[in-house]
Amino acid sequence: MAEKWKHPGGKFRELGAASLSDAEILSILIAPGIKGKPALAIAEEVLAKYGSFEGMSNRPLEEFLDFKGLADVKILRIAAAFEVARRVLERSRQTPRH
Secondary structure, rough: OOOOOOOOOHHHHHHOHHHOOOHHHHHHHHHOEEEOEEEHHHHHHHHHHOOHHHHHHHOOOHHHHHHHOOOHHHHHHHHHHHHHHHHHHHHHHHHOOO
């Protein structure tokens, strides 16, 4: 059966975030891809090098320039997503639980 989504964003919208792989989530942040290389292929390459989001999280931003298809705007989107996650985690740790 052919996949009915042309982009992970459609899959996200219809089935929810939990249905997406890490590469699909990352590809949403770095879309669109470049000629001959879709965002999903770029995302898979990044995750193959770093192993996981955790492996990516504290890398210098300049390292991501080594990937064909990633430039300043897309790298800043990735960095911003990590910063959002960091702040959510930090604030959840500060909130008293009952």
